Structures are given as C-alpha cells and as structure tokens.
Amino acid sequence: MFNLIRRDVILQKRQMLIFIPFITFFIIMDAHPALTFLVASIFIPFNAFAYDEKVETNILLNSLPYTRKEIIASRYIGAMIYMILAIGVTSLELFLFGIPFRLTDIAVACCLFLLFSAFTFPLFYIFKPGYIYSVVLISFLLLAGIGPPIVIFLMDNITVVADFIINLSTTVMYMGSAVIIIFLYTASWGITTYIYQRKAL
Amino acid sequence: MEHVVELENVTKNFKDFSVNNINLQVKKGFVTGFIGANGAGKTTTIKLMMNLLKPDAGEVKVFGMDYKTHEKAMKERMGFVYDGNVFFEGLNLLDIKRIVGPSYKQWDDKLFYQYMEQFELPLKKAIKTFSKGMQMKASLAIALSHHAELIIMDEPTAGLDPIFRRELLDLLQELMVDGNRTIFFSTHMTTDLNRIADYLAFINRGELIFNQSIHDIAENYALVKGRMDLLDRDTEKALIRVHRAPTGFEALTGNVQQAKKIFGDSVVIEQASLEDIMVYMKEGVQRV
Structure with a gap:
C-alpha cells in the first residue's frame, strides 16, 4: 500500500521539479498564503489523476497484487500525506521569503483541499477518461465563481442561519467544520471504493 | 490432473456482446492456447480470469482460490502480458521496476536484470519508444521476475514480425522446462499453437466450443x-x-x-x- 502511494513520486519526478517555481510564482504574485497552501496541496494528488484516469493504469494496478479497496485507499491516504508535505514545503518557502502566515491559513487551505478532493475524487472514477479533467476544471471555476456570491446571498437573506453561524464561538466553528469535512472526506472515500469495486476494466 | 484456472458456468453480459456459460479448466504445467476469431470473447475471458471483470454468474478460481477472499495471494503467483502496453509509457524500465517490483513479495531483482540482459532491453529508455516486440519482452520479463507460476497472455504474438514471433515462442517453450509453470495464451494465429500448445481451448461467439489436448484434436x-x-x-x-x-x-x-x-x-x-x-x-x- 505504501508502495502505491510512493509511485506518485516516481511518476511525477519531472513535475516535482516545477513544484518549487510553481509555489514561488504564487508567493511573488503576492497571493493570499491560504491560496498558496491550497494550490500547493492540489499539485501532486491531482497530477496523479492524469495517470490514474487512463484505462491502462487501472489494468496494470488491478493485475498486480492489490485489491481495489487498497488502490482507492492509497489515493485518499496519499492525498493527505502529499497535502502535509506540500504544506511543509510551502511554509518553509514562505518563511524564507519573510512572508507572515497564520495557522488559520493552513487550516483553511487544508479544509478547502479536503473538501474539493471529497467532491472531485469520485468523479475520476465515474466519468470516462478524457472528460474528467474538463469536468473538474469547470466545476472548480464554477465553484470559485458562483460559490461566494451564493454564500453572501444566503447570509443576507436567511438571517437565522447567518445569526446562528455568527453567534458560534470560533472554536466551535472550527471544530464543526473539521468534523463536517472529515465526515465528507470519509464518505467520499467510501463512495469511491463502492464505485471502483463495481467498475469493469 | 491439477487445474490452475477453473471457470465454472461463467457468464458475462455486455450491451451488444456476451460470453455464455463458460466452463474452462487450465491444466497445471502445460501451455494452453486460447483461440478464437477477433471479437469471439478471448479478451473478456482473460479479463474475467484476472478479475478485471466480474462475472454476472458463475465462479472463477485460480490455484483453487477465489477472488473474494484471496485476491492478493492469487495475483502474487500470476504474471500477465497484455496485447497493448499497460505500463506507464513515459517511464523507463528502471522506474517501472521501482513501482511494480515492491508490490510482489517474491520479486527477484537479480533475475530481473538477468532477463534485461537476455532480452537486450534498455533500462533507461522510455517504454513508449519500445517496439511492440520489446514491450512484449518487457512484460514477460516482469512476469518472470516474480516467479509467476501462471502466466496469462492476451495476444502476445499479435503485431510481431515472424522472426520475433518465433523467438518469443521458443522462449516460452524454454520456460516450460520448469514443470511448475503454466501458460495460458490467446491468439488468433493457429500457427503459434502448433508449435507450443499442449492444450487448445476454442471460443466462438462467446461460447467455449472445446478444450482438448492437441493430440485429441488431431485424432478427432x-x-x-x-x-x-x-x-x-x-x-x-x-x-x-x-x-x-x-x-x-x-x-x-x-x-x-x-x-x-x-x-x-x-x-x-x-x-x-x-x-x-x-x-x-x-x-x-x-x-x-
């Protein structure tokens, strides 16, 4: 299983070389640290799908002594491991550039990354190869474009919800979001396993 | 006689094609050729054997075990050579070995390098630059490097030139000297079979017509x-x-x-x- 997670490093040797310049670009462009953490986290796990969506890769992995459950588990566990590593590297770089960041930035980036992963990972196993990238890209742009206005609209109009959220203490809010995100990520993991186990290769 | 692969009443339906009620036993220690025209169901049957497809009905057993409970133990002992390249095409064989090798408990690095030399395969060239024959050899080397007892091959000779094809068939024959090994390979070229197959399974339109020894076929x-x-x-x-x-x-x-x-x-x-x-x-x- 560890071997399955490790294969992303072997596969993405070349992409790794542009990882640092990629983050540096965001830092130089003065992006919000939370955004920098987020894109850094997304880098490896989503690049990996460029390989994993291919039919041949699935035939190979399934012909090796792995179960389908393990193949999916390696994706979800791997995403978390690479997220942690990416955050480590990014923190170091931000520190070297002398840019201040807070733990909250990291927390927000982690939450958004896990949330985004929870929603998109199953799509890679539902849609046919070739379509997925566009689906994910479009949904990302849609979410980024439409998401905030919807939230603002809801906040303005449904005062009960807004009041409830505003009245929550910071700790409760963080804990609450963490619980919800962990739940969604686990549920997504379960759903993807279910889909993959029934998939014809 | 011991059976390495047993398909019992296996049925798999697709929208416009199906394999029906396949009963097939692959005997241990022999080469079984699997013939049929294009589209007869050879690849589907092989995918069912490899658990890439799950049967709608019936049972698939390899080494007497089933995929529900012993998937990993079964695949540890199986090697595969597919029609097309399934290895990450941008990688070289050294990196592929780094990914594939550790997944097998029985992986033998020394043996792997030995086959690389014997097959004259370059370790540091991307696999997409390989010819069809080289890709075939690479797959075979990987299957052999983990001491696979059962090697399943889907059209290994398709697209090979005649000289290379004969070389591959000779190689397979050499491998069979080890009496523990079983080879199951599909082909639509009957000339391959006369050379090395001990048994022949014939599939037509999704139905297994016969599975007999070459000797019996010649007699009947x-x-x-x-x-x-x-x-x-x-x-x-x-x-x-x-x-x-x-x-x-x-x-x-x-x-x-x-x-x-x-x-x-x-x-x-x-x-x-x-x-x-x-x-x-x-x-x-x-x-x-």
Whole structure:
C-alpha cells in the first residue's frame, strides 16, 4: 500500500521539479498564503489523476497484487500525506521569503483541499477518461465563481442561519467544520471504493 | 490432473456482446492456447480470469482460490502480458521496476536484470519508444521476475514480425522446462499453437466450443470430402458443418470414427488443420 502511494513520486519526478517555481510564482504574485497552501496541496494528488484516469493504469494496478479497496485507499491516504508535505514545503518557502502566515491559513487551505478532493475524487472514477479533467476544471471555476456570491446571498437573506453561524464561538466553528469535512472526506472515500469495486476494466 | 484456472458456468453480459456459460479448466504445467476469431470473447475471458471483470454468474478460481477472499495471494503467483502496453509509457524500465517490483513479495531483482540482459532491453529508455516486440519482452520479463507460476497472455504474438514471433515462442517453450509453470495464451494465429500448445481451448461467439489436448484434436477432427449424393439427414449427423458445391461437399467432423463408419471408403478423409477447424466452427455448429 505504501508502495502505491510512493509511485506518485516516481511518476511525477519531472513535475516535482516545477513544484518549487510553481509555489514561488504564487508567493511573488503576492497571493493570499491560504491560496498558496491550497494550490500547493492540489499539485501532486491531482497530477496523479492524469495517470490514474487512463484505462491502462487501472489494468496494470488491478493485475498486480492489490485489491481495489487498497488502490482507492492509497489515493485518499496519499492525498493527505502529499497535502502535509506540500504544506511543509510551502511554509518553509514562505518563511524564507519573510512572508507572515497564520495557522488559520493552513487550516483553511487544508479544509478547502479536503473538501474539493471529497467532491472531485469520485468523479475520476465515474466519468470516462478524457472528460474528467474538463469536468473538474469547470466545476472548480464554477465553484470559485458562483460559490461566494451564493454564500453572501444566503447570509443576507436567511438571517437565522447567518445569526446562528455568527453567534458560534470560533472554536466551535472550527471544530464543526473539521468534523463536517472529515465526515465528507470519509464518505467520499467510501463512495469511491463502492464505485471502483463495481467498475469493469 | 491439477487445474490452475477453473471457470465454472461463467457468464458475462455486455450491451451488444456476451460470453455464455463458460466452463474452462487450465491444466497445471502445460501451455494452453486460447483461440478464437477477433471479437469471439478471448479478451473478456482473460479479463474475467484476472478479475478485471466480474462475472454476472458463475465462479472463477485460480490455484483453487477465489477472488473474494484471496485476491492478493492469487495475483502474487500470476504474471500477465497484455496485447497493448499497460505500463506507464513515459517511464523507463528502471522506474517501472521501482513501482511494480515492491508490490510482489517474491520479486527477484537479480533475475530481473538477468532477463534485461537476455532480452537486450534498455533500462533507461522510455517504454513508449519500445517496439511492440520489446514491450512484449518487457512484460514477460516482469512476469518472470516474480516467479509467476501462471502466466496469462492476451495476444502476445499479435503485431510481431515472424522472426520475433518465433523467438518469443521458443522462449516460452524454454520456460516450460520448469514443470511448475503454466501458460495460458490467446491468439488468433493457429500457427503459434502448433508449435507450443499442449492444450487448445476454442471460443466462438462467446461460447467455449472445446478444450482438448492437441493430440485429441488431431485424432478427432478431420475434413471429409465426397459426392453430394452421400449427404442426407442421417449421414450429416457425423458432420459439424458442411460446405456444398456442385462438384461435391467438404465438411468438418468432430468424430472421425463415426464418419468412417458411416461413409466407409466412399469419401476422402483428411487431417483437419487448426485453421480448418476454426473456419468451419466460426460459421456456427450446424444443427441437423
């Protein structure tokens, strides 16, 4: 299983070389640290799908002594491991550039990354190869474009919800979001396993 | 005799194609050739054996175990060579070894390098630059490097030039010296089979027509040629399929003894080549 997670490093040797310049670009462009953490986290796990969506890769992995459950588990566990590593590297770089960041930035980036992963990972196993990238890209742009206005609209109009959220203490809010995100990520993991186990290769 | 692979009443349906009620046993220590025309269901059957597809009905067993409970133990002992390249095409063999090797408990690095040398494969060139024959050898080297007891190959000779094809077949023959090894390979080229197969399984339109030793096939199947007036409801019972022409008929029989008894000396009985059998069978078994 560890071997399955490790294969992303072997596969993405070349992409790794542009990882640092990629983050540096965001830092130089003065992006919000939370955004920098987020894109850094997304880098490896989503690049990996460029390989994993291919039919041949699935035939190979399934012909090796792995179960389908393990193949999916390696994706979800791997995403978390690479997220942690990416955050480590990014923190170091931000520190070297002398840019201040807070733990909250990291927390927000982690939450958004896990949330985004929870929603998109199953799509890679539902849609046919070739379509997925566009689906994910479009949904990302849609979410980024439409998401905030919807939230603002809801906040303005449904005062009960807004009041409830505003009245929550910071700790409760963080804990609450963490619980919800962990739940969604686990549920997504379960759903993807279910889909993959029934998939014809 | 011990069976390495057992398919029991396996059925798999697709929108416009299905394999029906396949009962197939692959015998341990032998080479079984799996023939059938393009689209007859060879790849589907192989995918069912590898658990890439799950049967709608029936049971698939390898080494006497089933995929529900022993998937990993089974695949540890299986090697695979597919029609196309399944390895990450941008990687070289060294990196592929780094990914594939650790997944097997029995992986043997020394053996791997030995095969690289024997097959004259470059370790540091991307696999997409390999010719079809080199890709085949690379897959085979990987299958052999983890001491696979059962090697399943889907059309390993397709797209190879004749010299390379013979080289590959010779190589497979060499591998069989180790009596523990079993090879199951599909092909639509009957010439491959005459050289190395001990057993032949023939699939047509999703149905397994027979699975017999080469020896039995040579003994049972034959071409029968004779005058048209010899054919009637009774005599045709000995024939699987008849081709009629104004000058006479030519037919395939699956029971030479019966045909001899019925027709006696009035017909010519010739040995049927595998190709003859395939061509006659492809048209479907005639029900009289």
